[in-house]
Amino acid sequence: MTTADLAPLARAAAGGHRTLSAAARLTGGTSKGVYRLVHDDGSTAIAYVWSPQEDYWARPDTTDRPEPAAGLALFRSAHRRLTALGVRVPRILFLDADGTHLPACAAVVEDVAGPTxxxxxxxxxxxxxxxxxxxxxxxxxxxxxxxxxxxxxxxxxxxxxxxxxxxxxxxxxxxxxxxxxxxxxxxxxxxxxxxxxxxxxxxxxxxxxxxxxxxxxxxxxxxxxxxxxxxxxxxxxxxxxxxxxxxxxxxxxxxxxxxxxxxxxxxxxxxxxxxxxxxxxxxxxxxxxxxxxxxxxxxxxxxxxxxxxxxxxxxxxxxxxxxxxxxx
The missing domain is CATH 3.90.1200.10 (Aminoglycoside phosphotransferase (APH), C-terminal lobe)
Incomplete structure (x- = not known):
């Protein structure tokens, strides 16, 4: 997805106080798109996008892949359980479960600054x-x-x-x-x-x-x-x-x-x-x-x-x- 594609999601996550100036897809994801969002004030966030176009496992003959909405649901339940256990995960900033801002389910989370x-x-x-x-x-x-x-x-x-x-x-x-x-x-x-x-x-x-x-x-x-x-x-x-x-x-x-x-x-x-x-x-x-x-x-x-x-x-x-x- 381009910066223009992700701008509505970024705007909703930022509450209209910042403008998206750049977005880049991060490498490594195979079942969802992971993008770093860079705002005009220099702040950053990470967007997770669940859609068939972002899922390298999806093929025309694949019948057992979960629906994109299921990816967000799994993320939310896992996030809730780990947080309750005191296991640190990226803080959720915004959820779009209905595809309102993208033609896909998405989440925006904090950009953890450190290395892997x-x-x-x-x-x-x-x-x-x-x-x-x-x-x-x-x-x-x-x-x-x-x-x-x-x-x-x-x-x-x-x-x-x-x-x-x-x-x-x-x-x-x-x-x-x-x-x-x-x-x-x-x-x-x-x-x-x-x-x-x-x-x-x-x-x-x-x-x-x-x-x-x-x-x-x-x-x-x-x-x-x-x-x-x-x-x-x-x-x-x-x-x-x-x-x-x-x-x-x-x-x-x-x-x-x-x-x-x-x-x-x-x-x-x-x-x-x-x-x-x-x-x-x-x-x-x-x-x-x-x-x-x-x-x-x-x-x-x-x-x-x-x-x-x-x-x-x-x-x-x-x-x-x-x-x-x-x-x-």
Missing amino acids: LETALRDDPDRARPALERLARMLEAMRARTAPGHGGVTSVEEGGPAPDGVACARAVADRALADIDEVAARDPRARRARARLRDRIRELHGAVRPRPASSLVHGELGPDHVLLAADGEPVLIDIEDLGYCDAEREHAFLELRFGPWYDVLRAPGLDPDRLALHRLALHLSLVAGPLRLLDGDFPDPAPMREIAEFNLLRALDLAGGAGAGPRG
Whole structure:
């Protein structure tokens, strides 16, 4: 969207006291547009825009993508839950749930001025270490927030389907089996290893024992989804996937994305059987997802190919190395 496109939304968010002078789409978003709004007085804000045109996952043959309005609803419920827990998220300045100011649902939030935690860990580890320790405390608060169910925040907290103690693990295993079939149709190495990968997922799922409750998880908490505020406090972004599942799902992702820094975030008492299932399922998801994106018009395909390749090799290794030979 252009500056002119976003001007009505910016004007409504600013209460008519400022004029939008520039807007730029920020990189990285795949399911919503993220824009920095710059006003004539130098102040800034961030606009989230949920529309099919901003969703690189949307394709003509896609039937399971949520409606754009659902993205805003998920954001609002996640924001409310995290704020109640004392987990810092960007402050909401304005919501347009009806598409009044854009042909899309949108939110305007504060522009957290600091770098991502990923950048700080690379460039300023002395500053990043206290933020990482604060993030660990936030994660513990989220892990302690439990519910007897599995799924999105609103559906679970309003009394979703009766839990059976393994619902999250079953959903993850089913998704992983579908990912295996999808990847096997695209890559000969996965095709050769398809039976072994499926057997390993079933084996790992079979080892999972029931648990009475699920924990609150971000779902995709890499260091690029944590901003540092001026006071050094971590601020979580891309929160729409917040929901209840195994804490091991969160920690499999943290372990992968934080690498050697994960030791600061490591939690005691995780179930090794669930963790093993979530690790393999995560790698499979990070092959199938990027390959799916590459079917569309994603503007920076090279990193997606690298992500898919790295995670395919890790998945094959976790499944016993079957099929890890040449591509052809």
